[in-house]
Amino acid sequence: MNKNCLSAQVEKLEIENFCMFESIIGLEIHVELKTKSKMFCGCAADFFGKEPNSHCCPVCLGLPGALPVPNKKAIEWCVMLGMALDCQIPEFSKFDRKNYFYPDLPKGYQISQYDQPLCINGKLKITLPDGKEKIIKIRRVHLEEDTGKLLHAEINGKKSTLIDFNRSGVPLVEIVTEPDIRSSEEARIFLKKLHQIIRYLSISDADMEKGSMRLEPNISLREIKNQKSPASPSEAGRAKIKIDEELPKYKVEVKNINSFAFAKKAIDFEIKRQSELLSKGETPQQETRGWNEKQQMTTSQRSKEEAHDYRYFPEPDIPPICWNKETLNKLRKNLPPLPDNIIKKLIKTYKLSLYDSTIIADNSAVADYFEKCVSLAKNIPAKTIANWLINKKIDIKNLSPDNLVKKIAQSQQDSGITDDELYKIIRNIIQNYPKAVSDYKSGKESALMFLVGMVMREVKNSSLADKIKLIIKEQLS
Amino acid sequence: MLLDKTISELKIGLLKGEFTSVDLVNECYRNIKTINPKVNAFITIVDQEIALKKAKEADKKLKNANSLLLGIPFVLKDAYLSKDLLTTCASDVLEDFIPPYSATVYKKLEDAGAILLGKMNMDAWGHGGSSENTDFGPVKNPWNLERVAGGSSGGPAAAIATRMTSFAIGEDTGGSIRNPSAWCNTTGLKVTYGRVSRYGCIAYASSFDSVGPMGKTVQDCAYILETIAGRDPYDATSSPQPVPSYIQKLSESVKGLTIGLPKEFFREGLNEEIRNSIFFMAKELKKLGIKIKEISMPLFDYGIPVYYLIGPSETSSNLARYDGIRFGQGRENFSEETMRRIMIGTYALSAGYYDAYYRKAQQARTLFVREYQKALAECEALLMPVNPTPPTKIGELMSDPLQNLLADVYTTSQNPVGVPSLAVPCGFTKDNLPIGAQIVGNMFSEDILLRIGFQYQQVTDWHKKYPILK
Numbered sequence: 001m002n003k004n005c006l007s008a009q010v011e012k013l014e015i016e017n018f019c020m021f022e023s024i025i026g027l028e029i030h031v032e033l034k035t036k037s038k039m040f041c042g043c044a045a046d047f048f049g050k051e052p053n054s055h056c057c058p059v060c061l062g063l064p065g066a067l068p069v070p071n072k073k074a075i076e077w078c079v080m081l082g083m084a085l086d087c088q089i090p091e092f093s094k095f096d097r098k099n100y101f102y103p104d105l106p107k108g109y110q111i112s113q114y115d116q117p118l119c120i121n122g123k124l125k126i127t128l129p130d131g132k133e134k135i136i137k138i139r140r141v142h143l144e145e146d147t148g149k150l151l152h153a154e155i156n157g158k159k160s161t162l163i164d165f166n167r168s169g170v171p172l173v174e175i176v177t178e179p180d181i182r183s184s185e186e187a188r189i190f191l192k193k194l195h196q197i198i199r200y201l202s203i204s205d206a207d208m209e210k211g212s213m214r215l216e217p218n219i220s221l222r223e224i225k226n227q228k229s230p231a232s233p234s235e236a237g238r239a240k241i242k243i244d245e246e247l248p249k250y251k252v253e254v255k256n257i258n259s260f261a262f263a264k265k266a267i268d269f270e271i272k273r274q275s276e277l278l279s280k281g282e283t284p285q286q287e288t289r290g291w292n293e294k295q296q297m298t299t300s301q302r303s304k305e306e307a308h309d310y311r312y313f314p315e316p317d318i319p320p321i322c323w324n325k326e327t328l329n330k331l332r333k334n335l336p337p338l339p340d341n342i343i344k345k346l347i348k349t350y351k352l353s354l355y356d357s358t359i360i361a362d363n364s365a366v367a368d369y370f371e372k373c374v375s376l377a378k379n380i381p382a383k384t385i386a387n388w389l390i391n392k393k394i395d396i397k398n399l400s401p402d403n404l405v406k407k408i409a410q411s412q413q414d415s416g417i418t419d420d421e422l423y424k425i426i427r428n429i430i431q432n433y434p435k436a437v438s439d440y441k442s443g444k445e446s447a448l449m450f451l452v453g454m455v456m457r458e459v460k461n462s463s464l465a466d467k468i469k470l471i472i473k474e475q476l477s
Numbered sequence: 478m479l480l481d482k483t484i485s486e487l488k489i490g491l492l493k494g495e496f497t498s499v500d501l502v503n504e505c506y507r508n509i510k511t512i513n514p515k516v517n518a519f520i521t522i523v524d525q526e527i528a529l530k531k532a533k534e535a536d537k538k539l540k541n542a543n544s545l546l547l548g549i550p551f552v553l554k555d556a557y558l559s560k561d562l563l564t565t566c567a568s569d570v571l572e573d574f575i576p577p578y579s580a581t582v583y584k585k586l587e588d589a590g591a592i593l594l595g596k597m598n599m600d601a602w603g604h605g606g607s608s609e610n611t612d613f614g615p616v617k618n619p620w621n622l623e624r625v626a627g628g629s630s631g632g633p634a635a636a637i638a639t640r641m642t643s644f645a646i647g648e649d650t651g652g653s654i655r656n657p658s659a660w661c662n663t664t665g666l667k668v669t670y671g672r673v674s675r676y677g678c679i680a681y682a683s684s685f686d687s688v689g690p691m692g693k694t695v696q697d698c699a700y701i702l703e704t705i706a707g708r709d710p711y712d713a714t715s716s717p718q719p720v721p722s723y724i725q726k727l728s729e730s731v732k733g734l735t736i737g738l739p740k741e742f743f744r745e746g747l748n749e750e751i752r753n754s755i756f757f758m759a760k761e762l763k764k765l766g767i768k769i770k771e772i773s774m775p776l777f778d779y780g781i782p783v784y785y786l787i788g789p790s791e792t793s794s795n796l797a798r799y800d801g802i803r804f805g806q807g808r809e810n811f812s813e814e815t816m817r818r819i820m821i822g823t824y825a826l827s828a829g830y831y832d833a834y835y836r837k838a839q840q841a842r843t844l845f846v847r848e849y850q851k852a853l854a855e856c857e858a859l860l861m862p863v864n865p866t867p868p869t870k871i872g873e874l875m876s877d878p879l880q881n882l883l884a885d886v887y888t889t890s891q892n893p894v895g896v897p898s899l900a901v902p903c904g905f906t907k908d909n910l911p912i913g914a915q916i917v918g919n920m921f922s923e924d925i926l927l928r929i930g931f932q933y934q935q936v937t938d939w940h941k942k943y944p945i946l947k
Contacts, residue, residue, distance in 0.1 A: 058578050062798045064571070065558045065580060065677040069713045099794050099826070108797020163803075311826035313835060316684035316791055318713050 021221040021278060023271050024248060025181035029194060031081075031173045031204045032146060032212040033074050039145045039171040040068030040111065047166035048210050052151075060169035062106030067317050070095070074143060074171035075118065075321065077203040079331055081173060082119025082141040084197050084338055089328055093118045094320040095143075099311040103163055104148040112174075114312040117142035118321070124197075125340070126189045136190050137178035146170040173204075179218065179247060184267035187217060191260050196339050200364045208258050215257040219270040220248040221278055250286040254298055257291050266291040269298055342367045350374060350382035353474075359390050372401035380408050384419040415461050422459065426471050429454045440476060448472065479504050480640035481943070483693060484549055484700045487643065491539055491548055498532040498539070498548030498592065501643070505550045505594055508641045515946055516617045516639060518632040520555045521563045521596040531592045538590065545700045545724075547590035552642045554630050555596040556603060557583050558677040562593075566679045567611040568601040569810040570799045580677025581709045582646055582688050589704050594642055597632030601812055602796065603650050603681035605629050606884040607874045608657065610814040615871055618660060619944040620910055624868040627657030633691050634661035638944055644692040644701055648678055650685045651784050652863070652888025655900035658691060659863035659913020662902045662942060664930070665691040666698045667888075669921050670895035671716035673702075674709030682791040683714075685784075685892035694940055695901060695930035699723040702923060718921050726924040727931040732766030734929065735856035736916070741777035742861040742887060751862050754904030754912040758933070759860060765932055770856055776848045779841050780890030785882055786825050786838035787893060793822030817878065842893045849894045849917075857925055859917040862887050863900050867910040891917055899926040902939040911942075 038045045041059035058066035079089055096114035122138030148168040152161050175194065181187050195213065198206045206213040252274065254266045269291075274284045286304040291297075314320075337345070339361045346357035346367070361367050366389065373385045388394060388408055399407075412418050429451055430437055439447035448469065455468045479501055482490065490496050506525045513519050528550070535548035558564050558576040565571045579587070587593070600610040608616035608631025616631035618624040619639045626635040633645030634657035647654040649667035658665030666689045673688040680686060690701030706720045738759060743752055759769050796819055801807035811819070825834035852859060865886055874881040891898050897918055904912040918926045934940050 061803070063558075063576070063578070063804070064564070064566070064574070064679045064798070065576075065675075067676050067712050067714075069711060097794050099797060101797065101800070103802060106798060106803065108800065109794050309828045311794070311823065311828075311831075313790060313794070313826055313831075316682075316714075317680075 020224040021271075021275050022224050023182055023267070024179045024220050024222050025183075025187055025267060026179035026218040027175075027177045027181065027187060027190065028216040028218070028253075029175045029191070030214040030216075031175070031198055031206055033077050033171040033173060034204050034212075035071055035073045035077070035171055037071060038169040039071050039074055039143070040169055043169065045170045047170060048212075050166055052162070052164035052166060055166040056168070060106070061165055062108070062168075068111055068315075070318055071171060076331055077201070078118050078141060078143040078171075078173050079328070080201055080335055081175070081198065081203060082122060083332055083335055084201060085119070085122035085124055085138045085141060085175070085194075087119035087122030087138060087141055089119055089323060090116065091323050092116060092320060093323075095315040095318045096312045097315050098144075100308050102147070103161065104150050104168070106148065106165065106168060110144060110147065111315055111318070112144035112312075113142035124190065124193060126186065126193055128186065128189065134180075134186065136180045136186075139176045139178050141173060141175050144172050144174060146172045179220075184264040184271070187267055188260050188264045191215065191263065193339070195260075196362065200336060200338055202336070208260070211258055213258075215260075215263045216253060216255050217257070217263055217267050217270075218251050218253050219267055219274070220251045220284070221271065221274045222246070222248050223278075250284055252284060252286070252298075253288045255288055255290055255301065262291050262293060265296065266298055269296070273298070336364070339364075346370075350386070352382060352386050356383075356386045356390060360386060366396060369396045369401055373405050376401055377405045377408070379418055379420070380405065380412070381419050381423070383423075384408060384412075415464050417459055417461065417464070422464070422468070423471065425458050426455055426468065426475060429458075430472070430475060437476060478640055480508070480643060481693075484546065484643060484697045487549060488545070491536075498535040498550075499529060501548065502528050502532040502550050502592060502594070505641055505643075508639060509594070512619075512639045512641055512946055513636075515622060516619050516626070516635045517614050518598055518616055518626075518635040518639075518641065519552075519595045520565055520567060520598050520613050520632070523562070523594050528592050528594055535590050535592065542590065544589045545704050546586065548592065549590075549643050550592045550594050551586060552595045552597050552633055552636055552645045553580075553583060553593065554599050554633050554645065554647050556599065556648050556679045556681075557596075557646065558679070559583055559593065559596065562596065564596060564679075565613070566602050567599045567613055568812070568815070569612040569806060570801070570808065571805045572612070572810075574805050576677075578677065581674035581711060582705050583677065585705050586646070591704075595636075597630070597636060597645065599632055600629035600653075600814075602679070602792065602815055603629045603648060603653055603686075604792070604812075604815050604818050605874075606652060606656050606881065607869065608632065609871065609875050610812055612810075612812065617871070618868045618910075619946060620662065621868065621908075622946075623870055624910070625660070625871055625874070627660035627864070627868060629653040629657075630665075630691065631657045631661075634658050634663050634665070637661070637663045637691060637693060639946065640943065644690065644697055646701075646705070647689055647691045648681075649687050649689055649888075649892070650681045651788060651892050652885045654689050654691055655863045655888050655898060655913070655915050656885070658900040659902070659915075660868040660911060662911035662913075662939070662944075663691060663693060664695050664698055664902065664934075664940060665689065665900045666702060666923065666926070667891065667898045667900075668702065668706070668923060669716070669897045670892075671714050672718075672897070672921065672923065673705050674707075674712040674715045676709055676711040676715075680791075680795040682788040682892075683795060684791060685788060687892070695899065695927055695934050696724070696727060698899070699727055699927045699931070702927075706923075716921070721924050723924055723927050727928055729928055730766075731762075731929055731932050733768070734766075734858070734925070735768040735770055736762060736929070737770050737772040737852055737856040737859045739772050739774040739777070739852065739859055739861060741774050746865055746886070747862055748866045748906075750904075750906045751864070751867070751912050755860065755862055755914045758903040758914050761933060761937060762860070762929070765936065767929070768856075769860075772852055772855060772859070774848055774852055776841075776845055777890070780845070780893075781882060781886055783838045783841045783845065783893055784885070784889035785821070786834050787842065789818040789822030790825045790835050790838075791822065793819045793826065814875075814878070814881075845890055846894050849891075849896055853896070853917075853919045857918065857922070858929060861915055861917065863913040863915050864888075867906050867908070867912070888915070896920055897923050897926055899923075899930045901930050901933060902942070903937075904939060905942070911939075
């Protein structure tokens with residue numbers, strides 16, 4: 001009886017183990033470049049909000065006889081993004097035709113890149129919430145053209161579909177990651193960082209609402225098999241490695257998501273949906289799904305059987321791209337500093353904390369502004385300028401660095417003490433009252449008030465109380 | 478007849494005031510009225526008043542213009558877009574397509590002051606070698622109205638032969654300029670890939686298509702090529718290679734040049750009379766001081782399969798835009814031959830077949846490039862037949878799709894390689910049907926080909942013969 005009960009428990013455990021899954025997530029991201037002209041013709045690429053079919057020519061309308069001439073800037077920008085993502089830039093690359101029929105695709109094929117993209121084998125390091133770093137590998141970054149836009153409307157009481165070709169031929173970069181992402185949060189962090197890099201490079205507005213950045217997560221689940229009575233530890237180790245390498249036999253693609261939040265929700269929904277299916281012993285279907293924000297769920301759009309055979313072949317109208325090292329080196333030299341470099345610089349040169357540096361480096365304009373302020377300010381520590389920028393919501397577009405520096409100096413004069421002096425006093429107090437410090441660290445809020453009081457006794461300016469409190473907190477964290 | 482004159486003779490006559498551009502245009506329209514109903518060369522005839530207006534303008538400008546083609550009438554194969562003028566590509570799919578822009582080659586000729594008379598009948602989309610695969614009725618051979626004019630640029634060749642125009646612009650993807658030139662006793666040049674802009678030329682197979690001149694003589698072709706060649710910012714595959722003065726180079730010496738006769742091109746399957754005519758031509762060339770040498774091009778047999786895999790593959794993609802949504806009619810209007818080519822191409826590009834067909838053909842194409850390089854390293858040019866037979870009877874090729882493909886056997890292997898080839902008249906059969914030969918050269922060696930052709934035409938008069946229609 002007892003024995004039976006135990007074995008039942010063991011069996012139950014095994015079933016539970018069997019039903020553990022980890023998510024395997026890869027991302028495909030489309031980004032519209034903000035070049036002046038379109039990818040293969042001279043039409044203006046800036047189509048948003050323009051009168052329908054006002055930015056068109058024989059080329060982007062796919063008229064008979066029209067030929068594509070590639071946009072050099074778009075190619076360079078795609079390569080620069082590849083470089084920022086640590087990709088290799090193969091010396092040879094080419095465009096291919098992706099053949100399929102859809103009314104928004106005027107030529108019956110999209111000019112894209114198939115087996116020899118501009119950039120391959122890159123990586124992006126992201127920082128997870130627990131502070132750990134993780135590398136997400138980039139499979140490829142390639143260039144293609146956007147399609148026209150379909151508008152479903154009722155015209156004279158008749159359901160009609162209208163086509164606007166203003167977007168047709170706008171340069172589009174596609175970034176494809178390896179399936180290295182394991183959670184919706186990792187996906188969100190990756191996407192935010194990618195978005196930031198694109199903005200740093202000034203190659204796209206990457207405006208999600210305008211559709212200039214579109215997300216497509218691929219999600220599948222893999223069983224995590226715990227070692228079930230391994231014959232020997234080494235054998236179990238081997239078995240586990242083998243399972244880890246294997247990707248699931250199916251993949252669900254969620255198409256055209258236009259917000260980081262939706263992407264996260266779609267991934268979480270899929271993880272739940274697929275794990276329920278797998279737990280029942282079913283294999284989820286290989287398919288394309290869409291995110292329905294209203295219903296908070298993904299819905300099936302196209303199954304594997306309906307998958308296209310795109311009949312890719314080299315685009316005969318465009319000669320292949322052959323890079324020489326000099327041109328690539330020049331492009332590499334022209335790369336602006338990237339967020340990670342800026343953060344490092346802020347920490348090293350200005351002694352800012354990782355936290356402050358990350359916030360300031362979030363936007364390259366803010367980072368530039370910060371550095372300008374520091375260079376202008378004589379007696380104001382960089383930390384103080386950073387604090388103002390972070391805490392006081394400075395409108396950097398309407399307040400010049402010079403004026404901000406003056407404003408900070410004025411406020412310090414009003415308080416009768418410079419930040420440098422204030423920090424010195426605070427550090428002294430912290431050193432002199434170790435008991436209060438340890439009390440605070442073990443959770444006694446009143447100890448903080450005690451320390452603030454001790455500083456106030458020396459500073460004698462009650463308007464600084466909040467600031468002192470903040471600095472002490474920061475110093476003790 | 479004024480239109481028997483070469484472009485150079487017409488220019489002199491115009492400048493001397495012996496006749497006017499208006500006279501030339503009027504003569505063309507007289508011929509069109511009487512001859513076109515018999516040969517069916519035109520799809521669209523430009524309103525005579527419009528052409529005359531342009532001729533009057535040209536006559537005014539003649540004295541102080543240095544254009545090579547000012548006031549000279551010409552026609553376009555209906556594969557070229559002409560703004561505001563119907564452009565059908567000989568297919569019902571485009572029966573009502575009025576283009577909003579003009580092809581670069583048409584623009585260049587308009588700028589040069591040449592006068593467009595019409596848009597010419599052809600095999601629809603370039604799909605054919607007889608100008609029978611057209612929704613506008615077959616083009617008839619002016620030397621024998623029961624026979625085909627050749628194709629796909631059959632309309633232009635027939636119109637030149639019958640003096641309905643001075644010259645024409647054809648398009649050659651696998652023989653489409655050379656084949657009808659040979660069968661109608663006119664001269665045609667398939668240019669090096671990239672020598673002339675393809676912008677505005679309705680694409681058949683983009684990596685083979687070449688835009689070239691068709692005329693009565695080699696010298697005419699030099700005049701036309703000098704006007705239309707050159708890089709075009711609208712065509713990324715057009716070459717930045719400088720355009721030489723083809724006209725000036727015509728009379729440079731040909732002594733010491735070597736011409737190869739690839740023996741594989743003269744084996745069984747080639748009509749005896751055609752073979753003899755070309756050998757006779759070789760003798761004439763020898764008299765000019767050219768060395769003739771037998772060479773071997775063992776890949777010859779693979780020319781047709783390479784062409785008929787890559788060509789249809791590209792055409793299956795190029796014709797995808799003709800869905801009838803934005804312009805033209807629906808795809809049910811494609812002819813059987815065109816549908817066949819679309820199907821073959823779609824098949825060759827499909828997953829699971831791509832490696833065996835399309836990729837293999839591209840690999841073989843690379844071998845052909847090397848084979849031609851090797852052959853043309855030993856000699857400046859190659860001499861070979863254009864067609865395996867004299868013009869076929871109307872209906873003969875259409876009823877036998879395979880025979881239809883084989884009609885291109887000598888002209889398909891140059892396009893995958895990209896080399897230029899000049900087709901010139903070199904004799905007649907005992908039934909009085911024209912025979913042509915082609916001279917193939919290295920990339921961008923049009924000047925050499927034209928020089929050889931020009932000097933051959935100085936010592937022969939095959940090219941001066943024209944058909945008398947009953």
